[in-house]
Amino acid sequence: MTMESLPNVEEVNIQKYLEVLQRRWLAVVGILGIAVTLGCLYAFSLKPSYKAEGSLMIKTNRTSSLIGSPEDIGRLEALNVNDNPLETQVRVINSNPVLEKTIKDLNLKENTGKPLSIPDLAQQLKVEGIKGTDVVQLSYQSNNPELAAKIVNKVINNYIDLNINANQNEALAAKQVLVVELPKAEEIVRRAESQLRLFKEKNQVIVLDQEATAAVDTISKLDNQIYQAQAQLNDVKGRLDQLRAQAQVNSQQGVIESELSQAPGVQKVLAQLQEAESQLALERTRFQAGHPTIINLEEKVTALKSLLKERTEQVAGEAPVTEGSLQIGQLRQSLIADITRGEAQRVGLDRQINTLLQQRYAYVRRANYLPKLEQNQRELERRLQAAQTTYETLLKKRQEIDIAQNQKIPNARVISYALTPDKPQGPRKLLFIVGGGAIGLFLGVIAAFSLDLIDRSVKTVKEAKEVLRYTVLGVIPTLGRNGKEHSSVVGLDRPIPKIIGRDVPYFPLGDAYQILQVNLKFLCSDKPLKSIVVTSSVPKEGKSEVSANLAVTMAQAGRRVLLVDTDMRHPIQHHIWELKNTVGLSNVIIGQVSLDEAVQEVMPNLEVLTCGTLPPNPVAMLDSQSMTKLISSFGRDYDFIIFDTPPLSGIPDAAVLSSLTDGILLVVRPGVVDLDSANSAKEFLTQSGQKVLGIVINGVNVKSEPDNYFYYTKRQQLEQSSVSGSLKKITQKSLISRKNNEREHP
Structure with a gap:
């Protein structure tokens, strides 16, 4: 794509x-x-003028470096890196103060006697910097050569004076600033020193770098102690877990059981309870449940349990205690003792770690605060240093400016003053001519x-294709100045079309019509064409010329051709062939004459049926039964029939005949038909359902066309010219024979 x-x-x-x-x-x-x-x-109306030229060298004042004055005073610098300070000085030279002083010094006036205005002087004065150098060129054009030189020299001197005054004023302005700024700078130095001293006193700062190093070492030692204590704590916790697993008791429960097993009151009641329960179990083997002995023993057991619970709570508090935990063995007591000692060691290690962590946090906090203190201290030291530097610089500048104020050295040096021009400089006439x-x-x-x-006309072959969108069957080139001029008939508003071989040379029109004939021949493969209607969108597109020359081309190819002039409004075929139009198609249709009497032979294989008497209603005559029968008879007697019809613009003749023939051949002439007419013709043919065979683009200027439609050589042109002469002789013989027949049979 x-x-x-x-x-x-x-x-x-x-x-x-x-x-x-x-x-x-x-x-x-x-x-x-x-x-x-x-x-x-x-250009030729301009008067010559005289041009005076002078030049300056723009340089930075380097004398200051020799006498010790500041180099910044009067130094030329560009605002940006890529800018050139020379351009700034060019603007200064051409500024209002310089020009105004020049006008006053030389008393410059206009022709009317008024003082010369600054814009007028600036318009005549040309100031430009020479690229690649530090040189500024000044020039002035005037009818007076001496005045031109004076103006250039005066501008140079005024610029130098202005530059010296500017440098001195710059030094004076700088000195005034320094007189005010020096006491301020001294006060800023004192204030900075005081702030630094107060900062060290408030934060107890002596040497922050040493303090930071000591803090890092202490934190490292605390980290080692914490790591060792945590290792011991992990070891104690491991042993506690192992002891608890063996004793199947936690630390608190083991302490309670150890205390209960060693409490005399608990152990005494426990012994009595066990003795009473044993006696109760023995008596139950002897007596029944309701026996008084059983009841007394049960009450005794209940009382002892209540007393045991009370004494147990006094020791264990609210902790749950089982009866089995009141008596433990010596091994269990040893394990519980180990658990108790391990738990105490764990608590001690936890407290030690917490103490170390608190100490470390204090040192880390101080260490983290030290960078901020260092930053504040550095900032205060920078302020003090900057204030001291500024004060020293201002003090030094004050001494240098006192020297620079007395200098009278400009930033420019005169290379050459303007000389009085001897020869006038003519205006650039060629420039105005080329510009025009x-x-x-x-x-x-x-x-x-x-x-x-x-x-709005159709101008090229391509536009004709795009507008009509029909197949292009032929492209006929324009005649130009070739061929003889064919005079028009009196009363006819258009020139008479020309016939190839008779009125114009065969080359190149003959080849174009040969291509058109071949395209028509192979247009329909199933059924050959027998009759066509030749028409156009508007008049003067050459439809009659195309009809006549196409008929000649087909006749030369050996086909018997009948050319019928059906334009019953403005017929022209009888003028083309120099025939009489007393009888013709209209007379045959109404039956006044026979077809053989109306048809006239103009050359071998080509006969012409002229229009005949002009009828009042051509459409009715063409749409009649007689016309239908007549066209049928044409098909029997001739190989090909060509109907020359009126244009399509408001006339239905071509559409009527189209239904009786094989189709319409539409002639289009660029430069004659406009887009509206072409679109209207296209719309009419589409809506009426006409069979359009294609289009013939007539009168094409080959030189103005982008595409090459014709390929000829000089040899082909000579050959076609000889064919043209032979064809012309044959046509003349045919005409002479036809005229002799007319004299014999009037």
């Missing part, structure tokens, strides 16, 4: 514009000639495209 669209883009952008310029060359040449003429008149030509060419191109936009 992209590769196919590329040639179209190039054609639209270049070729199409060249075609427009080629069509409208007259407007372009006319406007160009007028503009060049005006440019010449203006460029403007004229530009306006001419605009006018050409404007005229082309206004013109």
Whole structure:
């Protein structure tokens, strides 16, 4: 898709514009000639003038470095890296103060006697910097050579004076600033020193670098102690877990059981309870449940349990205690003792770690605060240093400016003053002439495209294809100046069309009509064409000329052809063939004469049926039964029938005949038919359902077409010219024979 669209883009952008310029060359040449003429008149009307020139070298004042004055005073610097300070000095030279002083010193006046204005002087004075150098060129044009030199020299001197005054004023302004700023700078130094001293006193700062190093070492030692204590704590926790697993008791429960097993009151009641329970179990073997002995023992057991619980709570508190935990063995007591000691060791290690962590946190906090203190201290030291540096610099500048204030050395040196010019300098006439030509060419191109936009006619073969969208069966080139001039008949508003071989040379029209004949021959493969209607969108497109020459071409190919002039409004075929139009198609249709009497032979294999008497209603006559029968008889007697009909613009003749023939051949002439008429014709043919065989583009200017439709050589042209002479002799013999027959049979 992209590769196919590329040639179209190039054609639209270049070729199409060249075609427009080629069509409208007259407007372009006319406007160009007028503009060049005006440019010449203006150039030659200018008077010569004298030009005086002087030059300056713009340099930085280097004398200051020799006497110890500040180099910044009077130094030329660019605002940006890529800028040139020379451009700034050019503006200064051409500034209002310099020009105004020049006008006053030389008492410059206009022709009316008024003082010369600054814009007028600036317009004549040219100041420019020479690229690649530090030189500024000044020039002034005037009719008075001495005045031109004086103006240039005065501008140079005024600029130098202005530059010296500017440097001295700059030094004076700087000195005034220093007188005010020096006491302020001294006060800032004192304030900075005081702030630094208060900061050290408030934060107890002596040497922050040493303090930071000591804090890092202490934190490292605390980290080692914490790591060792945590290792011991992990070891104690491991042993506690192992002891608890063996004793199956936690630390608190083991302490309670150990205390209960060693409490005399608990152990005494426990022994009595166990003795009572044993006696109760023995008595139950002897007595029944309701026996008084059993009841007494049960009450005793209950009382002992209540007493045991009370004494147990006194020791264990609210902790749950089982009866089995009141008596433990010596091994269990040893394990519980180990658990108790391990738990105490764990608590001690936890407290030690917490103490170490608190100490570490304090040192880390101080260490973290030290960078901020260092930052504040450095900031205060920087302020103090900056204040001291500023104060010392201002003090030094004050001494240097006192020296620079007395200097009278400018930043420019005169290379050459302007001399009085001897020869006048003529105006640039060629520039105005070339400029007029460029403007004229530009306006001419605009006018050409404007005229082309206004013109609504179909201009090229390509536009005809795009508008009508029918198959192009032939492209007929324009005759130009070739061939003899064919005079028109009195009362006829158009020239009589020309016949190839008789009125114009066979080359190149003959080949074009041969191509048209071949295309018509192979247009329908199933059924050959027998009859066609030749028409056009508007008059003067050459439909009659195409009809006649196509008939000649087919007759030369050996086909028996009948050319019928059905244009009953403006017939012209009898003028083309120099025939009488007393009888013709209209007379045959109404039965006044027979077809054989009306048909006239103009050359071998070609007969012409003229229009005949002009009827009042041509459409009714063409749409009659007689016309239908007549066309049927044409098909039996001839190989090919060509009907020359009126244009389609408001006339239905071609559409009526189209239904009786094989189709319509539409003739299109670029430059004659407009877009509206072509679209109307296209719409009419589409809506009426006409069979359009194709289009013939007539009167094409081969040189103005982008595409090459014709390929001829000089040899072909000579050969076709000989054929043309032979054809002309045959046609003349046929005409002589026809005239002799008319004399014998009037």
